[in-house]
Amino acid sequence: MIHVENLTYAYPTGTGPALRGISLDVPEGQFLALVGSNGAGKSTLCYALSGFVPHFYNGDYTGRVVAAGHDVGNTKLGDLAGEVGLVFSNPFNQITGACYTVREEVAFGLENLGVPREEMILRVEDAIEMAGLGGLGDRSPYALSGGQQQRLAIASVMVMNPRVLILDEPTSQLDPVGSREVFELLDSLSRNGGATVVLVEQKLEWIAVHADRVIALHEGQILADGDPRGVLASAEVERMGVGSTRYTQAARRFRRREPKEVDGILPVTLEQAAEYLGP
Amino acid sequence: MTSSLSLYAPRESGLHRLHPLTKLTSALLGVVAGIALPGVWPNYAVFLLLLVPLAAWARVLPDFGRVVIKIALPFALSLFVIQGLFWTGGTPVVEIGPLSFKAEGLYFAAKTTGRILVVMGSITLFVLTTRPDQLMIALNQRGIPKTFTYVLVSAIQLVPRFQAKANAILDAQRARGLETEGGFVQRIRALLPVSIPLVLGSIVDVEERSIALEARGFSHEGPKTSYQVLVDTPIQRVARPVMMLGAVALIVGAIFVW
Amino acid sequence: MDRLRKDFTTITWVMIPVAIAINMALGFLVFSLKIPILYLDTVGTVLVGLLCGPLAGALTGALSNFAWGLFGNPGYVPYFPVAAVIGLLAGLFGQWGWYKKWWLWIFGGGLITAVAGAILSAPINAYLQGGVTGSGTDVLVAAFRAGGASILQASFLQGLVTESVDKVANYAIVWAIVKALPVRFLARFPRYENVRSD
Numbered sequence: 001m002i003h004v005e006n007l008t009y010a011y012p013t014g015t016g017p018a019l020r021g022i023s024l025d026v027p028e029g030q031f032l033a034l035v036g037s038n039g040a041g042k043s044t045l046c047y048a049l050s051g052f053v054p055h056f057y058n059g060d061y062t063g064r065v066v067a068a069g070h071d072v073g074n075t076k077l078g079d080l081a082g083e084v085g086l087v088f089s090n091p092f093n094q095i096t097g098a099c100y101t102v103r104e105e106v107a108f109g110l111e112n113l114g115v116p117r118e119e120m121i122l123r124v125e126d127a128i129e130m131a132g133l134g135g136l137g138d139r140s141p142y143a144l145s146g147g148q149q150q151r152l153a154i155a156s157v158m159v160m161n162p163r164v165l166i167l168d169e170p171t172s173q174l175d176p177v178g179s180r181e182v183f184e185l186l187d188s189l190s191r192n193g194g195a196t197v198v199l200v201e202q203k204l205e206w207i208a209v210h211a212d213r214v215i216a217l218h219e220g221q222i223l224a225d226g227d228p229r230g231v232l233a234s235a236e237v238e239r240m241g242v243g244s245t246r247y248t249q250a251a252r253r254f255r256r257r258e259p260k261e262v263d264g265i266l267p268v269t270l271e272q273a274a275e276y277l278g279p
Numbered sequence: 280m281t282s283s284l285s286l287y288a289p290r291e292s293g294l295h296r297l298h299p300l301t302k303l304t305s306a307l308l309g310v311v312a313g314i315a316l317p318g319v320w321p322n323y324a325v326f327l328l329l330l331v332p333l334a335a336w337a338r339v340l341p342d343f344g345r346v347v348i349k350i351a352l353p354f355a356l357s358l359f360v361i362q363g364l365f366w367t368g369g370t371p372v373v374e375i376g377p378l379s380f381k382a383e384g385l386y387f388a389a390k391t392t393g394r395i396l397v398v399m400g401s402i403t404l405f406v407l408t409t410r411p412d413q414l415m416i417a418l419n420q421r422g423i424p425k426t427f428t429y430v431l432v433s434a435i436q437l438v439p440r441f442q443a444k445a446n447a448i449l450d451a452q453r454a455r456g457l458e459t460e461g462g463f464v465q466r467i468r469a470l471l472p473v474s475i476p477l478v479l480g481s482i483v484d485v486e487e488r489s490i491a492l493e494a495r496g497f498s499h500e501g502p503k504t505s506y507q508v509l510v511d512t513p514i515q516r517v518a519r520p521v522m523m524l525g526a527v528a529l530i531v532g533a534i535f536v537w
Numbered sequence: 538m539d540r541l542r543k544d545f546t547t548i549t550w551v552m553i554p555v556a557i558a559i560n561m562a563l564g565f566l567v568f569s570l571k572i573p574i575l576y577l578d579t580v581g582t583v584l585v586g587l588l589c590g591p592l593a594g595a596l597t598g599a600l601s602n603f604a605w606g607l608f609g610n611p612g613y614v615p616y617f618p619v620a621a622v623i624g625l626l627a628g629l630f631g632q633w634g635w636y637k638k639w640w641l642w643i644f645g646g647g648l649i650t651a652v653a654g655a656i657l658s659a660p661i662n663a664y665l666q667g668g669v670t671g672s673g674t675d676v677l678v679a680a681f682r683a684g685g686a687s688i689l690q691a692s693f694l695q696g697l698v699t700e701s702v703d704k705v706a707n708y709a710i711v712w713a714i715v716k717a718l719p720v721r722f723l724a725r726f727p728r729y730e731n732v733r734s735d
Contacts, residue, residue: 013721052490081496093487096495097433097554100412107506112425112496114504124506142436157494286609310615314665346609353671357678361669365682391667398665402611411607426550430596434554434604441562449569466572474563478580478714481555486725489547497547 001164001196002026002049007063009044009053018044020220022063026198026213028163031190033207033228034200036217037241042200045217046168049198050086051077068163082113085162089169091149091178094156095141102128102144102152103137109160123159131155131185147178151185158195165189166198179203186210204245208232208268216242233266247273286346286406294337298511299414300421302405304519309401311526313394315533319386322393330400339407346403351395358388411435416505425503441477448473544590544727552589552726553597556581560601561608573673576703582620583627583646583711587636588726591628598624615665619657623704626650627711631731642712647705654704655696659689668692674699 004024010017019041026032034042047053051072054061065072068083087094099105106127110120128137131151136144141152150170158165167186171179183206189197190210201207207214207228214231216224218240224231231237238244244252245268252266254277267273289295294302309330316322334343362384369381415428452472564578582601586594598620605613630636630646662668668688669675674695681691715723715732723729 011721013724050494052493056490056493076498077493078496078498078500081494081499086490086494088487088490090487093484094491096429096492097436097488098412098429099432100410100436104412104506109495111503111506112499114502117504117506117508120504120506142440153491160496286607346611350610350612354666354669357669357671357675358667361675361679361682362667362688365679367682367685367687387667391665395666398615399611402606402614403609406607406609406611426545430550430553430557431600431604433551434557434600435607437554437558438561438604438608441558442565445562445566446569449566463573466570467575469570470566470572470577473566474710475717477562478559479717481559482552482714482718483722485548485551485555486722489551489725492551493547497550 001028001030001068002198003064003066004048005064007048007065008060009048009062010060011044011057012059014059017060018220019048022048022220022222024215024222024225026196028196029194031197031210031212032199033211033214034198034217035202035204035207035214035232035237035242036223039219040217040241041220042217043168044220046086046088046166046198046200048072049164050084050166051075051080052086082109082160083162084164085157085160085166087150087153087157087165087167087170089172091146091153091173094153095149100140101138102133102141105141105152106156106159109156113160123161127155127159130158130188132181145178146174147181150174150178150182154182154185158189163195164198165195168200169202170199172202202243204232204243205247205269208245208247216240218242229265229268229272232268245269251276286342286403287410288339288342288407289410290338290408292337292339292408294333294408296510297408298509298515299409299417301511301515301519302409303414303417304522306401306405308522308526308529309404310398311529313397313401315529316394316397317533319390319393322390322397326393326396326400330397330404334404334407337404337408339404342407343400343403346407347396347400350399350403351392354395355388355392358391359385362388362391413507413509416507417509419503419505420509426497429497441481445473445477448477541590541592544593546727548725549585549589549593549727552585553593553600556585556597557601557604559584560597561604574699574702575706576699577707577710579620579623579704579707580710580714582624583650583707584714586624586627586629587631587711587715587731588723588728589628590728591625591632593727594624594626594628595621596624598622612666612671615661616658619654619661622653622657623650626653628728631728634731636712636715636732637734639712643705643708647708648701650708651697651700651704654700655693658696658700659693662692662696663689670695 002025004022007019007022008017009019022045034045036042044053047057048065049067054073055077061073070080070083072080096105096108099108103124106124107120110123128134131154133148133151133155136148141149144152171182174182186199187210211228214226214228215222216231216237223240224234224237232245233248247270248266248268251273267276312325313322334340363380364378364384366381366384369383371379372382373380412432415432418428419425559581560578563580564576567575567577582594582598585597599617602613602617602620626649630642635641635646668691669678677695677698678691681694686694723732
């Protein structure tokens, strides 16, 4: 579903490439998490997968990106909409401003795609339910909480049935309640399968449980790529500023104190920690 | 200057239920009438016998009256005083000390006030009874591209937000001792700490908001559909061209007949 | 012209409503602070003209006046051609590189716009509102009328006086705004070359 071949990109006003020689393949339906320290290139990769690099940001672009069957570098943004969906961290800036109600806001993308009205009505209701916004359909998008607005943004993109969904730090500007709401939504997305999801997040504990695969970026290159435990428990990944889950940290402290030989990689989830530290 | 909330007043009324383009056409007819009708009395007749009853039918009479008076009164005052007193070479009718009110000036003031009432009244009635986004949908259906109508609707939603932010910043600055009374220069200086963050912040947001719009297919080519439906009736479909013809007739009359 | 079509990127379409809102917010602030003579209600229009081209500027101006109407100030509505010309001129001045010399932008741009604005507003004002403004500047109108000027002349002269101060201030504020915006952001706009410091 996603194929990246030797992607190197530099912003026009940037100092040096933001991405260097990135190559990766994401099979359909996979839930991929992107981690990395600030400036590692996570957002840039998100833009590259959704076409904003190069079409919106211009700059120096070499390599190839294929997503949802489209050669992203050579496909117009207008044609990528609805195929590859993008949600970013500021919920307020994702409100179009052209709609007076939540229902119309969700329908906005479908109107642009020319979906027939009868079909729109059904898809809008489904999307609103899926995002847990039932009952808010007639509310103004501006009258919602941050968490609700972010769920609205996700619903408004999901309603277009993209085959790839990219979320760039969707909870970083939300309060704890809002974050929890969005994570619940992402949880159901990850379990219901269907779309291929790329999620950039700082909440490593959540990724450890829900992601199928984790890629760690560092200075524009892939540092590690594998299952969550393999990547997130890696000392090198932690050293490069990605951080680690509290289970890994606890286990590391435990291993330092207890001289007992504990083999295997460090845990990244509660279950793994229990097993690791167990009798 | 009136409050920041859009003037649209939602009501259950026959006028509200009319198709937006019908109301737009009527407003245009009203504006043309206000400009084209001769003399003093026709405009007052249109205002009192047509616009005011329509406003009552639409249950917006208090709002209508409030806005129209607020707009027209300062003009009327200035007109009667200034053009009344300083009409070049006019016939004096009322003496006030060294100055005198001229008949021609007073006549002009009365005529122009009538014109203002009809022109502003028509526009106000239209705005009070038409939901902006429904107007945009109607225009879209007539071929005006969505990018264009998007601008007006999102501006309408942005403005109250900006005004609220401006007021909030103003209050916060005042609490911090910002002087907003006083001399000209002082007031200007009060303007800066409020306007700068507001303007710069909103401009920087434009980038992210454009990305969000693109992600929703804003630049997607091809026919667009509409989630909302507008109700139109056969009578209105006939009435609209008739009103346009009426407007043309008034213009012709104004130029050639009177 | 193809160039004019290319001016209308998604960024332009998003910027225009923001500019309209800026017009209204600043205009309202000036009113709340009871600042005399200044209106400062075309900052957004001039900004769009400079960054997105003359047609986008004209559209911003015209739509701003309709927006005022929607917010209970129908008095602005008939002046939309004037506002459109203001946006158009800002775009042309930007295209001619005037921004790069601050004095040319602020005084040249501001004063020419003031004159054009006064010339275009006077007939509308004279015909629709009898040549008065319904506000404090009517003192000027009275003075000119007492001096023997016709309705049209008095309206034009009043406009000239107030517009000169106001438009120069508008252009100065736009200059300051663009100077304060980060380059990587200015580069997004279609007419970035108007403000790029080379």
